[in-house]
Amino acid sequence: MSAPQNKVFVGGLAWATTEDTLRDVFSQAGNVTYVKVATDRDTGRSRGFGFVEFETEEEAQNAISMFDGQEVDGRSVGVNIAQPRN
Numbered sequence: 417m418s419a420p421q422n423k424v425f426v427g428g429l430a431w432a433t434t435e436d437t438l439r440d441v442f443s444q445a446g447n448v449t450y451v452k453v454a455t456d457r458d459t460g461r462s463r464g465f466g467f468v469e470f471e472t473e474e475e476a477q478n479a480i481s482m483f484d485g486q487e488v489d490g491r492s493v494g495v496n497i498a499q500p501r502n
Contacts, residue, residue: 421473422470423476424467424496424498425467425495425498427465429453429493430462432462435451437489445475445479445482447470451466451469
């Protein structure tokens with residue numbers, strides 16, 4: 417069984433980018449069902465990347481087309497299909 421392709425990895429986030437900001441931005445591409453900004457366990461500070469999950473694979477592809485290489489909170493972000501953890 418292959419992993420769902422409706423979750424994208426967003427790298428290069430500004431330290432100030434919040435989950436609410438990601439939800440607002442990426443909802444332009446489709447129906448966002450889950451957002452997570454990775455944070456440091458000790459400091460609680462953003463680690464500079466996060467994940468956005470959509471209802472469909474098509475919406476995830478829209479997000480990649482729309483936002484890969486674009487600016488979010490003043491930083492150029494990379495957006496691609498999230499790879500499952502091994």
